[in-house]
Amino acid sequence: MDVNDLFIVTKKGTFTTKNNTKYMSIALRDTTGVIEGKVWERVDELQDLFDKNDLVHVKSKSRLYQEKPQLNITDIRRIDDILSLDELKAFLPEGLRGNDLVREEFMGLLNGIQSPSIRSLFASFKEQSSLIDKFFAYPASIGVHHVYLGGLLEHSVAVAQMAKEAVKFVGGDQDIVIAGSLLHDIGKIDEMDIRGGFRYSDKGRLLGHISLGVMIFEDLVRKINDFPSQISDILKHIIISHHGVEEWGSPRKPMCIEALIVHYIDNLDAKVMGVREHMKESMEDELWTTYHRLYESRFYKIPVGIHGD
Amino acid sequence: MDVNDLFIVTKKGTFTTKNNTKYMSIALRDTTGVIEGKVWERVDELQDLFDKNDLVHVKSKSRLYQEKPQLNITDIRRIDDILSLDELKAFLPEGLRGNDLVREEFMGLLNGIQSPSIRSLFASFKEQSSLIDKFFAYPASIGVHHVYLGGLLEHSVAVAQMAKEAVKFVGGDQDIVIAGSLLHDIGKIDEMDIRGGFRYSDKGRLLGHISLGVMIFEDLVRKINDFPSQISDILKHIIISHHGVEEWGSPRKPMCIEALIVHYIDNLDAKVMGVREHMKESMEDELWTTYHRLYESRFYKIPVGIHGD
Amino acid sequence: MDVNDLFIVTKKGTFTTKNNTKYMSIALRDTTGVIEGKVWERVDELQDLFDKNDLVHVKSKSRLYQEKPQLNITDIRRIDDILSLDELKAFLPEGLRGNDLVREEFMGLLNGIQSPSIRSLFASFKEQSSLIDKFFAYPASIGVHHVYLGGLLEHSVAVAQMAKEAVKFVGGDQDIVIAGSLLHDIGKIDEMDIRGGFRYSDKGRLLGHISLGVMIFEDLVRKINDFPSQISDILKHIIISHHGVEEWGSPRKPMCIEALIVHYIDNLDAKVMGVREHMKESMEDELWTTYHRLYESRFYKIPVGIHGD
Amino acid sequence: MDVNDLFIVTKKGTFTTKNNTKYMSIALRDTTGVIEGKVWERVDELQDLFDKNDLVHVKSKSRLYQEKPQLNITDIRRIDDILSLDELKAFLPEGLRGNDLVREEFMGLLNGIQSPSIRSLFASFKEQSSLIDKFFAYPASIGVHHVYLGGLLEHSVAVAQMAKEAVKFVGGDQDIVIAGSLLHDIGKIDEMDIRGGFRYSDKGRLLGHISLGVMIFEDLVRKINDFPSQISDILKHIIISHHGVEEWGSPRKPMCIEALIVHYIDNLDAKVMGVREHMKESMEDELWTTYHRLYESRFYKIPVGIHGD
Amino acid sequence: MDVNDLFIVTKKGTFTTKNNTKYMSIALRDTTGVIEGKVWERVDELQDLFDKNDLVHVKSKSRLYQEKPQLNITDIRRIDDILSLDELKAFLPEGLRGNDLVREEFMGLLNGIQSPSIRSLFASFKEQSSLIDKFFAYPASIGVHHVYLGGLLEHSVAVAQMAKEAVKFVGGDQDIVIAGSLLHDIGKIDEMDIRGGFRYSDKGRLLGHISLGVMIFEDLVRKINDFPSQISDILKHIIISHHGVEEWGSPRKPMCIEALIVHYIDNLDAKVMGVREHMKESMEDELWTTYHRLYESRFYKIPVGIHGD
Amino acid sequence: MDVNDLFIVTKKGTFTTKNNTKYMSIALRDTTGVIEGKVWERVDELQDLFDKNDLVHVKSKSRLYQEKPQLNITDIRRIDDILSLDELKAFLPEGLRGNDLVREEFMGLLNGIQSPSIRSLFASFKEQSSLIDKFFAYPASIGVHHVYLGGLLEHSVAVAQMAKEAVKFVGGDQDIVIAGSLLHDIGKIDEMDIRGGFRYSDKGRLLGHISLGVMIFEDLVRKINDFPSQISDILKHIIISHHGVEEWGSPRKPMCIEALIVHYIDNLDAKVMGVREHMKESMEDELWTTYHRLYESRFYKIPVGIHGD
Numbered sequence A, B, C, D, E, F: 001m002d003v004n005d006l007f008i009v010t011k012k013g014t015f016t017t018k019n020n021t022k023y024m025s026i027a028l029r030d031t032t033g034v035i036e037g038k039v040w041e042r043v044d045e046l047q048d049l050f051d052k053n054d055l056v057h058v059k060s061k062s063r064l065y066q067e068k069p070q071l072n073i074t075d076i077r078r079i080d081d082i083l084s085l086d087e088l089k090a091f092l093p094e095g096l097r098g099n100d101l102v103r104e105e106f107m108g109l110l111n112g113i114q115s116p117s118i119r120s121l122f123a124s125f126k127e128q129s130s131l132i133d134k135f136f137a138y139p140a141s142i143g144v145h146h147v148y149l150g151g152l153l154e155h156s157v158a159v160a161q162m163a164k165e166a167v168k169f170v171g172g173d174q175d176i177v178i179a180g181s182l183l184h185d186i187g188k189i190d191e192m193d194i195r196g197g198f199r200y201s202d203k204g205r206l207l208g209h210i211s212l213g214v215m216i217f218e219d220l221v222r223k224i225n226d227f228p229s230q231i232s233d234i235l236k237h238i239i240i241s242h243h244g245v246e247e248w249g250s251p252r253k254p255m256c257i258e259a260l261i262v263h264y265i266d267n268l269d270a271k272v273m274g275v276r277e278h279m280k281e282s283m284e285d286e287l288w289t290t291y292h293r294l295y296e297s298r299f300y301k302i303p304v305g306i307h308g309d
Helices: A085-089 A099-111 A116-127 A129-137 A151-170 A174-183 A202-222 A229-241 A257-281 B085-089 B099-111 B116-127 B129-137 B151-170 B174-183 B202-222 B229-241 B257-281 C085-089 C099-111 C116-127 C129-137 C151-170 C174-183 C202-222 C229-241 C257-281 D085-089 D099-111 D116-127 D129-137 D151-170 D174-183 D202-222 D229-241 D257-281 E085-089 E099-111 E116-127 E129-137 E151-170 E174-183 E202-222 E229-241 E257-281 F085-089 F099-111 F116-127 F129-137 F151-170 F174-183 F202-222 F229-241 F257-281
Strands: A002-016 A022-030 A033-039 A055-065 A068-078 B002-016 B022-030 B033-039 B055-065 B068-078 C002-016 C022-030 C033-039 C055-065 C068-078 D002-016 D022-030 D033-039 D055-065 D068-078 E002-016 E022-030 E033-039 E055-065 E068-078 F002-016 F022-030 F033-039 F055-065 F068-078
Touching (some): A033 A055, A085 A129, A099 A116, A099 A174, A116 A174, A116 A202, A129 A151, A151 A257, A151 B151, A151 B257, A174 A229, A202 D202, A202 D229, A229 A257, A229 D202, A257 B151, A257 B257, B022 B068, B099 B151, B099 B174, B116 B129, B116 B174, B129 B151, B151 B174, B151 B257, B174 B229, B174 B257, B202 B229, B202 C202, B202 C229, B229 C202, C022 C068, C033 C055, C085 C129, C099 C116, C116 C129, C116 C202, C129 C151, C151 E151, C151 E257, C174 C229, C202 C229, C229 C257, C257 E151, C257 E257, D022 D068, D033 D055, D085 D129, D099 D116, D099 D151, D116 D129, D116 D174, D116 D202, D129 D151, D151 D174, D151 D257, D151 F151, D151 F257, D174 D229, D174 D257, D202 D229, D229 D257, D257 F257, E022 E068, E033 E055, E085 E129, E099 E151, E099 E174, E151 E174, E151 E257, E174 E229, E174 E257, E202 F229, E229 E257, F022 F068, F085 F129, F099 F174, F116 F129, F116 F174, F129 F151, F151 F174, F151 F257, F229 F257
Parallel strands (some): A033 A068, B033 B068, D033 D068, E033 E068, F033 F068
Antiparallel strands (some): A022 A033, A055 A068, B002 B022, B022 B033, C002 C022, C002 C055, C022 C033, C055 C068, D002 D055, D055 D068, E002 E022, E002 E055, E022 E033, E055 E068, F002 F022, F002 F055, F022 F033, F055 F068
């Protein structure tokens, strides 16, 4: 069966068999999952035409190897055309809750905002397709949590919803909390470049999403007449302080109630969703995951039916 | 005007005037606020009869000094009778939301629990007046947040409400999250002894509310037939892990989704309410508080009317 | 030669040969040491019947491979019967000093106790076979120090002996120091489950030996009439503070002289014995061990005959 | 002698004498030094008219008290007019090296730049008086090092000079190193507001000079046609990484040679000059300063004539 | 009553009375305790003649003030003659165990050494009066533990005794452990200069007792023919690693069993004795000390008679 | 082609082929680079005759394998003769700047010293060939920066040059800064033993170059009549404090201006040169290196031609 299609390269290695034959072993991901591929011919030529994490066009024949499908690749090369986000959706993983639902919640949150300046901020935000398209399409991170198309929106909306709820109990300015929640990770659209897979951009590595976020925000504000400077400073403060402490890359600790709320709820959502993704992939047995390097722990999954029902 | 009443001693010092007259300067708190007092006679005798943080009986005359009332104390001594919690209410500060509302929310949370074992756990909990009376009466801490009668209940209920909301977005077993939220700080009823003011007990200093909490919980479970050991272990895990990391005194990090939720929401409620209490007492100007030692920061209060309304 | 026996599985992996034959490579430990084994047939079936760290029953033929014996395994499956500790001794490693000597020292320590309450505490302890049998049989840790049957007793007795000596120089209540030394790690009997090899139990992972230790201790005290609550609080304090600082999982720092002594002597014994076990297994040359991950260092073994004799 | 002049308030307290007379004790600084002042009349009225760190207009009579001059203040109130930087010079301390010399060095550094884009960047920078005037006038910090008018320029130029020298030995792009050195602290002109003394602005406290710096820089770049985005990203990276590690408020560690050079040389200049200012004010004896809180050390001053000459 | 004697100045301040009279308030310590003194005349002249921590000669008259003796000082000046250690004993505090007993234990330890090279090391050590006199006379620290004449010897001997005992349980070369224990703090004789009170020397502040210790040791070894270089390196290693981790100023972690033993036992002795001294001076009530700044904790004193006897 | 020559062994492993043939795979380095070698005969005999990092004599035949030369080794054994530094040069890598230039700079620095005592110090230093030969020959570290013959000199001279320049801007005693820069790493000549490749000596591991450095320095000073003790203490202080903080193994923080300068410039030179060596070996693409374990970061290489020329 011929397979000619676009994939993301998730692994790439060159090896030599016992008989001194060079070959490449490659893992390729599209919307349907991950598939193994081998290059047996023109190895020297083809191996310079693409890299790990690249979006590639592949020509191959599919065969079964140890009961799993494997591609015998005859041609593979990087796609240099810039794909639109719509095209990307064809082969990158998407979120679980469904984009429509999440976008609806997003609009609902915006509709609930009372502050005139913040309303006009998001009105402008929605009109700038260079922002809103990426905000709707990007994952929330490269490899930790919400690693799928639409993940950034899903994470931002979930933080806003929970933070809005928290305001009822601990107080704070609701409009600022919602705006801060929705924008806290906005720098991610410059930190990553997803047109060739989920990767950091150069400026992302050099500057990080916190610095990039305040710059995007400042750009946004510049387009609005007489945006109040105090609100602008507070929202920037929420963006730069959302990691909570200096050790985690925030140049300032959260200093107002609104920033504290966003920080803790962001942590909660990112960490729990990260643990859930780890639970999906890395259970050691029914109850325990393997050790999670970043979180420095194993995690325990409460068994179904624990309440006896 | 004669003032003969019960107070908590919040400051106590002995000084000498230029003329070599010894006197004590004392600060006394009751439900109406704090008042200064001086002891000019029988200083040597009276100063051994009470200590800072004691509940004392005071005989005095009130006078004005620099336009503020001050007590001229003629007799002051520790109350050794153990006061009931009801009696304590007469002169200790109470929470803001009103006990009735908070208790109602507490009952509402219990009514929403589905798990038979957790239902019976709280049924038993409510019947043990040695537990429930303290749980309803104690503050949530000595000096940081929710420092008033009923503060422990108010904090526990607020955590449970927000955590329940979070479950809708990040998942987790709702009954375990609610039970863990309500019980995470239960050790505080042994860590403090409030009958002579808000103070740590000896066992509180030696063992801390995390260790005391698991022991209270185990005691509770022992009274219930066949309480499932897995649920018991998970709830104990939530209690011991709620500080989140070892450095903050948790012998275990949160290892399940339910424990992560309680940890982050507990942090959020405690920190924000602590900042709010700091804002009440320690504004340096209209926008900024003074430096908070424990939180290592000043805090910024969003000005009223920032949205132009 | 047929080998049909019980082993602990210390490694387990499934591989494929060049010729596409699947096989398992397994390491098995019993009292005589570690042996390699291969499964060449019924791989798919057998590999689901056991896991790493399980106690298994093995049917096999022994052969020599590169001058080392290797098992050709024809059947291997988990033992689900619960073995008694006595049975375990048949194939798990034991300590070096000899159990009889260590138990004698243990009895000697108990005999030297003057405090009536602490005497009755240990009298009761010795009578509860669910406690004392495990206390005599368990290792002191899974993989760091005293990793053999009887290791927990050996470690506890050594700490008690050295701590008792320290009291002569730095003071402290000798009976409390001895009791605290003997009980500081008692939680390990719930933290591990050794009936299927040396493994953490679920509750061990969730709660840790410090929390489990105070609960076992509280259970013990509950059975004794009028055990003085101050002594109980101090001994619990020694248990929870023995790791010394919060970062190492102690919810309280040692706050009395007795707790300080137990903490430092426990550290000394655990660390030095851990280094000695590392020296036994991992010398790079005559003088230096390889790098120890946990201790973040190489270690140096003083050469024999250094004093010229 | 009448003293009617402008001062900065460096201390302000209200006290009561034995005879119940209220008075204020105030410390005032101008270019000639610090002088003590007392307010004996209209205390209640005057104390609301100014705050610590304010620039005030004072009417007073000078007298000698214990051989030191002291002001008997009859009127004191905040200056609400915004003073120009030129006016400020009249009573704020200035740097030691002389502004002319330092500005000359600054111009010399700019003249040495080869890169066309960086040349046009500074050409534009020099023309924007809102930037350049503050860059020439501001101190480098509120209270640690270079705390005087022109301190920011002096520090930036010194870092650039030393960093340029370092390039000869360790390599790196000289133009980028110079530009990065000169601009690394540019955010300080927004972090502080010196028109009422050396104080943090609200946005300074909320955002910090690192975040403010990248925004000023981005503003600067926006005015230049086709400024190369790579150079822009690298210079922003130098600004945000100059504190070196996350714990010190840098959201990114230095990741290129040029950023490393600026970081280490900035540290060297700030720390040594901070120690020198401490040595000026706080020698305990001829050799040792008092303990420096921020630097957590005493410092040792090498005695003159140590080489025997 | 005239008091003309030597004292250590432990506090020194200059104040002004309401009537503009300058005076000094001074605290003086000798073997009998601490006494307050006042200087009412020639204040300007006398205050330059001595400093805090100096050994001074005082001429005064004693009187009672508020029932406590107080000195009315007429002359006070620094002693510039260098006092012999014997003379110092006349007015500096001494240890509790008695010097004779401790010296006897010291000799006993030396007699037990088998290693010929270590025997000759200490033979030489005992003969160098510049070393041994200070080793016998110095305190073990300025202000934390064993702060009295002979404290260094007492601490070193106690560590050696306990470490020797530990060798029986955990192994290690006994002679090296004893030698390392006795010499681990030898650098303190250069770090402090006690002839004018217990103070750090300049070189003590610049180099610390760890670096000074290895240099003293090297000096000692140089005088012995053919001292084995391996033993020399190991003993130096014990000296430099005895603080245990880099953060506490050890340039190396303990890397051999002997160094580990000395490190833990040194910690135990220093910490417990430091806590005991804190307990002597700073009990808040019968059970609890005040907060100890360095140790970051309160401490609990087990009540006498806790075992019911 | 026969290859019979001296090499350093940089890798050594023993393996078994499918056919049960044992062989060793070895990597060998000399001045011309690294070459792979295989031992196919007398494996058991030869593998005990040398170790990784040894200087070995090799007899072999060269052949091409996958287009790279490979040695077929017939004999390989450790060189036990001690090679002179001159002989070592024949096959160990050398620095880039050229030894002659660096030595000239070194002499220039010495000639610029004014202080008579420091002049005589270096006069003596140059005469002791046991010191100066190693100082000229050693690398600056085993594996991080300046890892080549002459690296120690090159690093020391670069630090001295940059530090001398810094004195012009931040002050400090120039002679002490130069002497401190040149001697700060002198302990490395005892920490390493390069006669068998670049390796740590036993005393290097046990004591570290900071402790070894002060001892070498003290030895040096002892040979000079009346070297001023203050200068000696300051230079020792520079040596022991050059790592800057206790966590990095300095028993003292830098406490004088001269020590601060050496510390920061040393850091700058070591870190930047370390990054440059990483850039030489480990670029992932044109702009980014791979992750550097020790420095915990990737690094970015500014592209050539960035300024458009």
